[in-house]
Amino acid sequence: MDTTHWTHWRSQFPILERANYLNSCSLGALSRRSVERLSRFQEDWHTHGASAWYEIWLGRLAELRGRVGGLLGAGDDEVAFSASVSAALSVIGSAIDYRHRPRVVCAELDFPTIGYQWMARPDVEVVLVPSDDGATIDLDRWADAVDERTAAMATSHVFFTTGATQDLKSLAGIARRAGALFIVDAYQSAGQLPVDLRGDDVDVLIAGPLKWLLGGPGLAYTTVRRELVTELRPTITGWFGAADQFDFDITRHQFKDDARRFELGTPALPTVHTALGGQEIIDEIGVAAIRQRNQELTERLIERAGDAGFRFRMAPDPEARSAIVMIAAADPGDAVRHLGQAGIIVDARPGHVRVSPHFYNTSAEIDQVVDELARWRDG
Ligand SMILES: Cc1ncc(COP(=O)(O)O)c(C=O)c1O
Incomplete structure (x- = not known):
């Protein structure tokens, strides 16, 4: 060592x-880096007021988007900012067509917010894959649960109460064969384990700075494979997801054609700064x-x-x-x-x-x- x-x-x-x-x-x-970033944010606010948005803060958002994409194996156009993992899941869940596939399959070891997204919907049945040993979920159990009625498989990369990791590539194969969307909650893995949207063949991968990325609360990252971005049309949305965001025209709505279409409203700028401090450290160490x-x-x-x-x-x-x-x-x-x-x-x-x-x-x-x-x- x-x-x-x-x-x-x-x-x-x-x-x-x-x-x-x-x-x-x-x-x-x-970290001290996050604290420095946060004081810079406060100074910029004191000095520039709202002009800091255009002169500085949009640049910080772009910097974070680039770093997050680099960490998660996604291009800048495949990264969206969300307020929390729950908010990210709701937006993605709102973009899925359940008419011919009314089921979403999750694991009984997943963080509850994953299942809740779909339990709250009257048009979706949630199937929970059981754990035989209380710590892991057998791949065969997943394969048994996912079929032509499954709209999406949504589960964790690392289980929050057992620390066990799941083999994303194998899970992706199961989802793919059944024609289901593969959604991964990587909140407990990003920053402590390699995570790769494309390499692991994931459709939607959600993470955030709170835990292993050392960036604090207030933000989550939604990454979506480029080929899927325009196929997914959320019904939960906001002006940050709109193509002509700064036209302020309420008479017509069009989505952005990159992953920012999954964004809702103003992101938590203090967290953008603390997240950048933490992310720098993670990137430097590797x-x-x-x-x-x-x-x-x-x-x-x-x-x-x-x-x-x-x-x-x-x-x-x-x-x-x-x-x-x-x-x-x-x-x-x-x-x-x-x-x-x-x-x-x-x-x-x-x-x-x-x-x-x-x-x-x-x-x-x-x-x-x-x-x-x-x-x-x-x-
Ligand atoms: C794996 C996992 N997913 C989701 C959450 C909740 O995320 P949020 O509060 O951002 O919705 C947690 C919280 O600890 C978690 O461990």
Whole structure:
């Protein structure tokens, strides 16, 4: 492990001087770069007022669009900004024709907002693919659930409560053979694992800066394969999606012919700035190096905690794991409080303590959380 390199990056994140921060899958740490970007935004606002839109902020949006496209394997014309993953899913869900295909297939391990998009629609039946082991979903189960009645398959790249990754290429094959749209929620993978809209043969891939991309709340990214963009006509829309946005003509409506047609209204500019700070760091380190570093930290955590007698809910294959580690605990809320008193920030989910390190954490921090968790259990 090249510790000098990681020590340099670590110094970007003030929270690490105050706490053992192991909850990046809830909220990535705030970097000095993001803080600098945010103060520049405030200064530009003080100096230029609304003129900053044209002189500066549209440029920042373009910069972020380019960086996000680079990260997710999409061209600039394939990236749209949304307010949240939920908003992104609603817009995409509104563009699908369910008349001959009334089903959407999701996994029972997916984040609820994925299923809710379609459960709220009277014209759609949601099919939930079951997990046999509580941590992963078998590809055969997906293949059994998806058929000619399926309009879309919508699922996570990484499951938020198990950390297990799904094989997107194989899932894409299943969707493709059934003629269904393949929608991926990559919120828990972008920034910690390679994600590639085209390479993974995904139709719509949604991510955002909140977690592993270190950019804070208020924004999500919708990427759509170019060939599909004009086929999808949303029925939830706004002026940012309109072709002649700045004509301000309410008498006619036409969509943009790139992915910006999936945008609604004014994006959260403070988040655009914090997201740029985080994205710069991710781009400079590179996702491949982050993945390797996170695997080292994660496997150390699993080994140490396993030696201390803890059990996990996780993918059996180490390559299918990510940096979200679910450690079984009788009273996870109490464990999280105990760890909090020791300066360790983790999270609780039913039956488990959720520990999610990122590249900026150290082996010593991993060992500390295991020791403290054992002290709590044995205390
Ligand atoms: C995988 C996944 N998808 C979606 C969401 C919710 O996203 P949003 O609040 O942006 O709708 C979360 C939140 O943590 C998540 O983990």
